[in-house]
Amino acid sequence: MNSALNWNDLEVGYDIPARIGMRESEVQTPCLVLDLDALERNIMKMGEFAKGHGMRHRVHGKMHKSVDVALLQEHLGGACGVCCQKVSEAEVFARGGIKDVLVSNQVRDPAKLARLARIPMLGARTIVCVDDPTNVAELSAAATEAGTQIECLVEIDCGAGRCGVTTTREVVDIASAIDKADGLKFAGIQAYQG
Structure with a gap:
């Protein structure tokens, strides 16, 4: 904890969920209690x-x-390291000192691609899932613009039909595209059964 922080200046329910000595029924949720x-x-x-x-x-x-x-x-x-669903979560963990972050999802929004490409500037190895050759080009452009490197995992669909490629040919083609793209590094494959 930051000793320079004045806890008395923080509002319960807005800045913090509770104060020491509060009854459990007074604690504002959500609140992680460990x-x-x-x-x-x-x-x-x-x-x-x-x-x-x-x-x-x-x-x-x-x-x-x-x-x-x-x-x-x-x-x-x-x-x-840590795995996140969203770029914003990866940013928080990287700013907090986590040196290896995986966004276990595809990132397509241009603003989020730019933010993802800046995470390595925080000192964190940055990995993202890819299941589309067009996304490889988008990630490469963002990483090149930022002057960083993003590592990529080719995501494989293991039957859920949510995301990921379904053929060996697609895996090879996307891995090849990553390998040839500026600012990207092929880091392997990923599958999620859930």
């Missing part, structure tokens, strides 16, 4: 499980939407 001992124990347990099985793991920021919790997951649990 048992720190249990949280740290669970983070370490997950990290040990992943390490014991030769895996790296990445936490999903939508579960807690907290930079502090994500940093604990990195430092105590060995998480390799």
Whole structure:
């Protein structure tokens, strides 16, 4: 926490959800309430499980939407970074000190593409999902304009029909396009079964 912050100047319900000593019924929601001992124990347990099985793991920021919790997951649990659904979430985590962010979605809006391309300037490895060759060109233009590099995962549809490519040929074509594009780096494939 920032010791220079004057908590008395913050309004409950607007700036903060509660003050120390408030009754539970007075706490404004949404409010993340954690048992720190249990949280740290669970983070370490997950990290040990992943390490014991030769895996790296990445936490999903939508579960807690907290930079502090994500940093604990990195430092105590060995998480390799954070996964986000939206560019705005990735920006918050990168500004908060997370050095590896994955936007596990396609980004198509021009303003959001420009913002995504600036995230590496915050010192964070930046990864995004792609399932369309046109999006490769859009990402390349944004990264080139920003003078940064965005890493790309080709997303594969594993049956849900939500997003992702369905053929090996599409995977190869998009991976090739990424590999040839300025400002982009092919980082692998991704599939989501959910």
